[in-house]
Amino acid sequence: MMIAYPAADICCEISEDRVRTIVIENQHMFYSVVSDICSQLEGNNGEIVISEEHTPLDMRKSADLITQFVPFTVNQKELITKLYAALKKKAVDEKMYQYTQEIYRAIGEYLYQLIEDEENELDITIPEDITGILKAFDVRFDDSELTLQEKLLEYMLSASELRGHRLFITVNLRSYLTDRETEEFFRSLLLKKIRLMCIESADHPRLINEEVIIIDKDMCVI
Numbered sequence: 001m002m003i004a005y006p007a008a009d010i011c012c013e014i015s016e017d018r019v020r021t022i023v024i025e026n027q028h029m030f031y032s033v034v035s036d037i038c039s040q041l042e043g044n045n046g047e048i049v050i051s052e053e054h055t056p057l058d059m060r061k062s063a064d065l066i067t068q069f070v071p072f073t074v075n076q077k078e079l080i081t082k083l084y085a086a087l088k089k090k091a092v093d094e095k096m097y098q099y100t101q102e103i104y105r106a107i108g109e110y111l112y113q114l115i116e117d118e119e120n121e122l123d124i125t126i127p128e129d130i131t132g133i134l135k136a137f138d139v140r141f142d143d144s145e146l147t148l149q150e151k152l153l154e155y156m157l158s159a160s161e162l163r164g165h166r167l168f169i170t171v172n173l174r175s176y177l178t179d180r181e182t183e184e185f186f187r188s189l190l191l192k193k194i195r196l197m198c199i200e201s202a203d204h205p206r207l208i209n210e211e212v213i214i215i216d217k218d219m220c221v222i
Contacts, residue, residue, distance in 0.1 A: 001166065001167060002051050002052075003051075005033065005048045008024075008033070008221065009221055010022070010221065014196075016190065017209070019210045019211070020198070021197070022200070023202065023212060023214040023215065024201060025203075025214065026216070033199060034065075038065065041063065043060060062165065062166050063165065064163075064167070064168050065169045065171070066168065066171070073143055074146075074151055074158065078163070079162060082162035083139075083140075084135075087134060088129050088130055091129070091130045100130065108124065147181075148177065148181075149177055149185040149188075156192075160192075160194060167197065169196075169197045170197075170199065171199050171200075173200075174200055179207065182207060183207045183209075190209055
């Protein structure tokens with residue numbers, strides 16, 4: 001996978017073997033790069049291009065931008081939606097279909113018994129799928145005991161599986177993790193073949209499995 005940004009004369013590879021870090025010390029350029037990515041993720045055109053085998057990719061379908069780390073939860077709205085869709089499909093597969101129907105019948109019988117003595121005329125509608133049940137029981141990822149890097153890893157693994165994202169982009173991640181924590185996080189990601197690009201506003205100590213490009217305050221690429 002390649003990423004190119006003509007305005008900064010950047011064209012570099014993002015591989016599954018090394019984390020790509022781009023340090024942008026020029027504040028205006030930093031803002032422009034992050035804004036461009038945000039805009040494309042909202043469906044607009046932009047200057048930054050990510051490609052695979054010389055074919056440009058739709059950033060909305062291929063990339064995920066993470067700018068907020070406090071608080072951070074695995075339970076992002078779009079990811080939960082994808083989780084529910086996967087569970088909904090699983091509920092009607094060959095293994096689970098009969099059990100799912102039994103659950104519907106049991107809930108229906110319970111509700112009819114619950115309302116049968118009411119003076120008002122009440123009725124119920126049996127749901128067409130289990131989405132309502134999942135929401136009622138607040139099915140979600142359990143990240144309450146995880147550290148930040150563990151949450152990030154769980155989120156990226158789940159987003160890769162459920163949303164098909166091929167690239168994750170973080171902004172100033174190094175401000176929230178120690179060098180050791182970051183190195184462990186990088187190692188875990190690369191073992192899972194997940195591509196990561198870190199955009200940083202300041203340089204940090206180099207880590208194993210990291211490739212760094214610096215755009216200094218004078219817009220020179222180092």
